[in-house]
Amino acid sequence: MTEVNDSSTQPWQAEQTRRSDFQILAAGTMLADRFRIVRLLGHGGQARVYEVYDTVLAESCALKLLVANEHLSNDAIERLRNEVLLTRQINHPNVVRVHEFYVTDEYVFFTMSLIEGTPLAEVVDNKVSAEQSIRWFQQLVSALQACHQVGIIHGDIKPANCIINETGDLIIVDFGIGSQGGNSPTTHFSAGYTAPELARSHRATHASDRYALGKLLGLLLESTEAKSWSAVAIKEGKLKQLAQNLQADEPEQRPSLAYCVATFTTTSKKHLLPLSLIAVLVVTLVVIWFTWPTPTEQNQSFEQVQTLAISSDVDTVAIAQLTHLLLQAEPKLYSVEPRSVNQLTQQLGIRVLDSSRDRARIAELTDAQFILVLDQQVLADQPHLLVLLLRFPGDEVLVNESIPLTSGSAAQLAQQVAEQVGTQLIRGRTTADLRLxxxxxxxxxxxxxxxxxxxxxxxxxxxxxxxxxxxxxxxxxxxxxxxxxxxxxxxxxxxxxxxxxxxxxxxxxxxxxxxxxxxxxxxxxxxxxxxxxxxxxxxxMQPMWWFELAKLKIIQGEMKEAIAQELTQALIGFRQQENSEGQGLVLNAFGVAYLRMAEIEQAREYFEMALPFRTAESQPVERITTLSNIATTAAILGDYAAAEQALREARDLGLETGDDLAVAHIENERGLLFEEQGLYQQALKHYKRALDLRLRAGDDYARSQSINNVAFINFLLGDFSLAEVYWRQALEIARSIDETATLHSIQISLAQLLIMQGQYKQAERLLAELINTADKSRDAESNTQLQVSRLNFAQGRMAAAAVAAEASVNLAQQINDPRGLTESLLWKAELELHLGQQPQLSETLLALSQLQENFNHEQQLAFDWLQLTSGKLESTATVFAERVLNSTLSRLLEVKLLSELVYSFDFSDEHEIWRRLDVILNETLYESYMLTLAARGDSNSQQVLLNKIRSFPDYWRNFELLRVISITSTEALAQDALKQLLENMNDSQRQAYKEAINVQ
The missing domain is CATH 1.25.40.10 (Tetratricopeptide repeat domain)
Structure with missing residues (x-):
């Protein structure tokens, strides 16, 4: 292969690689313990292209070494990986086939097919024919169409990146600076082939590829022998005009690739057939169609895949299985798994050997055109293997032979049977050497x-x-x-x-x-x-395959389609087989799909339908799973007694089987059940039991989840220091095992804790890391935006807080998460309440009221507080305070509601609300602490409050709090606080807030 001067560089502006770090690799060097360097094919910038030998597949290929690993960030590597994966989607004869992407400790590279040939840059040094130029241009256009259809923009079309192979075909190589949809900046250009807008914006587009295409067409035309144009139909001038148009300065003026194709398919009148001749041809073709000898039925079978079902008795199962494996050698014959066939015959009472009607049944059930029956019989006092091959429909006997079982081993007999099948069904065809x-x-x-x-x-x-x-x-x-x-x-x-x-x-x-x-x-x-x-x-006829496909659709959020199609097919298949385990599996999956769609009652019905199939004797682990699912749906529906009953049975079953991890899972679920009811101390007890069991089992993934749960309950109970210790421990474990879902959950919870403690910078760093993480789930993305809104709000950045709150709501709606949507709307309403945005608040409260039937008791109290404070609840502050004092709540919510009540409403000094605040409130919860100090109003409280305000100079409520302090020196501080707050509001917020606090 001629050396290629591959002058492409990395597709992103990575850190500069030192020359000594990226030397040319010597022949014999091994990469990834698999690829042996043969020779350098091309180089340029930071890229090297080598011919290598793949020691695993025993073949040569090309390897493009992109950059030393240490000089790329994780994000850059991920972008490279995504680009290679996208390029792999192209399957076109004129585009080099890209194989795999690799990241080792030292290098980042990918492999592709090795193209033997000569770069077009060298070919055009000599004159070529018009026929060759046209052919290569057409192939180039077709290749670019294939690229653009899957979202690939090549970005560096030039003669050096086009190889003419040994058969004279043009192959596009080197996708080193291609980009998906023009989103990645390009920092390298090829002289003479760069579109004007690409030089300006550094972003490749479909149009910039077409510009380079026009340049390359111009080069081909310059290299074409003048006298060769007489041998082709298209005129040279027409192609010169096309090349000129493709090189237009304005991208929108360049012809499309479809137009380029049409240039060669448009036919002049002198090439059109007369109508009379067309009519003669039509008649001739009709005659040929009806009179030409048609292939026999047997010959037709050779051109399509035929299905064979093998049925055997108990004595010939091994021979049937070996015959099935042997017949896998034939691409045009598919053998149904014999175990599946025997399962059908046994469970449906089908007598294949004795009944032609039953043979027709098994052929129909397996979609088979042929049935092979293997049966042990005694002939002349000797055991024989009966081989009966039949064609359907019709029950036509093709083979009916008895073979002495003593004539060979099971493998030899299977070989003999397979050869007989081959003689009948694949006569005259060559198969690979797959002898069993x-x-x-x-x-x-x-x-x-x-x-x-x-x-x-x-x-x-x-x-x-x-x-x-x-x-x-x-x-x-x-x-x-x-x-x-x-x-x-x-x-x-x-x-x-x-x-x-x-x-x-x-x-x-x-x-x-x-x-x-x-x-x-x-x-x-x-x-x-x-x-x-x-x-x-x-x-x-493979219900498990239907189930696996359904599972993938459910994972990707296509629950309705999975329910209507794949899960239904899987259930039908398992029912036909009378397979209890399969039916339990699919019914449980139906429940999971409905649960993810938030159709809780239907989900519970399917879980309860699955339970009888998953007995304690036959499938104890699966029964525990379904019992856990029943508990989850029952708890969501408020049926806590049924949930507890299901979890107790599951725990007892886990103890009986000695499955500590199963017991830990159930203890975890019981903790969640008590958490749902607001019984946090009981929840903590079960979460700790789960943690102890998982610590003994050494399962880091499950351990990180349990630590996260224990931390969260301590957080709700107001023990911030202990919660932070647990969360940081869980964070370390989740990072070490690269468990992203748990990691993101911990990061979000820890950020919320830090915000509530006023540790804004630490919270900001955590949230910034989450924002820059590309592989977040939609749920994590919604929760991240919720915490971003709270952080911005706490520091008075009201416009940004509103944007993030709206984003959180929208994301929760998109993933159909009613609980997440409730939390996001409650926060959005609180934001609007504090800023005096009454019209917006009314809309948000209306949206919340439509979700009210699914509120838990804490969400209901939070909703009622919003209505009370905005004057929309038919109750008094005193009555509402009694509700809060008599409810079992998380420490966080209780402190929040009571401090807001004493700040917004008047309560006598003897009211129980003050004594309760003295017990549960400390200055760690700085917001509630400051509100309570402001509500008390005595001089000592005001002095402490002033000191606290100075500790949190960016806190959004400082202006309001300073106004209630009677110390004269605070007026200037209050005005500065108000000015800062108003500057960070949007116009709607600013106007509403000024009206609410009665300032101009």
Whole structure:
């Protein structure tokens, strides 16, 4: 391959790499313990392109070394990864195939197909024909269309990045500075091929690619032999005009790629056929259609995938399974899993050998065109294997033969049966060498035993032996390699091996299903869904596959579609098989889907329907899960007795089975149940039990969740110091195991704690980290915005607080989270109340009233306080204070409501509210502490309040608090506080607040 002067640089402005850090790698250097450097192909800036040898797949490929790892931030690496993953979606003959992205301790690189050929920059040094120029330009246009359709902008179209391969086709290479949708800035340009707007904005677009396309067309035309234009239909002048138009200064004036295609498909009149000739051709084609010899039915079967169902008796199960494995070698024949067929025959009372009607039933149930019946019979006092092959519909016998069972091993008999099937169904076709010899059969039997015993180490050792065994065919070797890669959690390698098998056997549903599993492990849920759908299109009789596809849709929020389609198909399939475990699995999944849609009553019904299938004897762990789900839905519906009953049964079952983690989970759920009822001390007791069990089990993920729960209850009980200790411990664990969901939850809770303590800078750092995290769930994003709003509000940044509050509400609505929406709306209403925005407050309270039936008792009290303070509640402050004093509340809410009440309303010195505040309030809760000091009004309280105000100079309420202090020196402080507050409001807030406090 001719060396390519690859002058592309990194796609983002990373830190400058020192020359000594990025030297050319020597031949023989290994990268990722897999790729051996062969030679340098091209270089430029910080990028190097090498020819390498893939020691795993035993083939050569190209490797683009992007930059030394230490000089890229995590965000930059993630952007590179996303770009490579996006580029992998392009599957076009004129675009280099991108394979995998790698990050090692030293380097960041990706691999791609090795293109043998010559750069177009060198080819055009010599004259080319018009036919070649047109062909290459058309291929370039087609390749760019494929790129743009998936959102890829190449960004560096030039002759050096176009290779003419050995067959004379043009291949686009080097996506080093491509960007998705023009969102990534480009800092490198190729002289002469950069569009004017790209030079200005540093952002590649579809139009900038078309500009470079026009430049390249111009180069081709300059290099075309003049005399060769007479041999082509299109005129040179027309292409010169197209090249000029593509190079227009204004992007919108450049022709589209579709227009470029149309340039070659537009035909002049002299090339049109006369109507009379068209009519003759139509008649001729009709005659040919009806008179040409049609293929026989048998020949037609060779051109499409045929399905075979193998039925066996108890004595021939092993031979049936081995025959099934052997027939997987044939891409145009699909064998239904024999265990599935036998399960149908046994549970539905189907007599395949004795009844043609029953054979037709099994063919219909499995969508099979052929039935292979294997049965042990005694002939002349000797055991024989009956082989009966039939075609459906029609029950036509193709093979009816008896083979002495003593004539060979199970593997040899299976080989003989498979050859007979092949003779009948795949006559004359060449298949890969996938013979199921004794060696392979022995390996498969041992592997099955290891899997049944859950002996992973033995399974891994057997797979390694199988890969190296000389008598194992290539298909089985690659299957073993893929399975070993999955066990080793090397999912990228497993995907590559399976991709190769799919190319060789595109109609193998089982291989497609394995590839779907690999895609799930790699986190590519879209690709996993595609593979499951392909597998099910070939074999719809796999309820577990339907379930896995449904699970992916539920994870991605497509609950309604999963319920209507995949879960329903899975349930039907398991019911046809009379598979109790499968039915319990799917019914529980129905409940989960409805729970995520907040349709709680339907969710509870499905969980209760699943429970009888998940018995304590057969599926104790699964029963515990469903009991926990029932408790969750019952608690949400307010049926706490039923919830507690379900959790007690689940706990007892966990204790019986000795499953400490299951018991810990139930203790955790019981803690949540008491938390929902406001019984925080009881909740803390159960959360601590769960934590103790999880500490003994050594499960870091579960431990971090339990510590988070214990911290949160201490937070609600007002023990801030203990809550912070627990949260920082949980934070460290979550970071160490890279558990993002728990990490984000802890960060949000800790930020709220810091805000309430007035530690604004620490809270701001935590929230900034969350804001810059790309992989937050929508729920975490909504909660982050809620805390951002509280932080801004506390410091008087009212305009920003309102924007974040609105964002939190919108996100909660988008994910259909009624509880999160309630919390966000309660905060938004409080913000509007304090700023005197009565019209907005009325709208927010109306929205809250529509959610009121699902309020817990604390949310109801908070809602009623908002109505009381805004004059919309038919009650008095005294009556409401009695409600608060007689309710079981979190310390935070109790302190907040009581301090707001004494600040806004008059209470006698003898009222119980003051004594309760003396017991539960300390200066750690600085906002409530300052309000209470202002309400007391005595000179000592006012002096303490003034000192507190000076400790929190940015607190939004300082102006109001300073106005109640009778010390004369505070007037200037109050005016400064008001000025600062008003400057950080929007116009609507400013006007409303001025009216509320009666200032001009």
């Amino acid at each position: 010899n004794d060696t392979v059969a022995d390996f498969l039997a041992q592997l099955q035993g290891a899997r049944q015993q859950l002996d992973v180490q033995t399974e891994q050792a057997l797979l390694r032996e199988m890969i190296d065994a000389p008598k194992v065919g290539e298909f089985w070797r690659q299957q073993a390699r893929a399975q070993l890669a999955m066990l080793d959690e090397n999912y990228s390698l497993a995907a590559q091996v399976l991709d190769r098998l799919i190319i060789d056997y595109p109609q193998r549903a089982d291989v497609l299903e394995q590839r779907a599993q690999a895609a799930v492990a790699l986190g590519d849920l879209k690709q996993a869904r595609d593979f499951y759908q392909q597998a099910l299109s070939l074999d719809a």
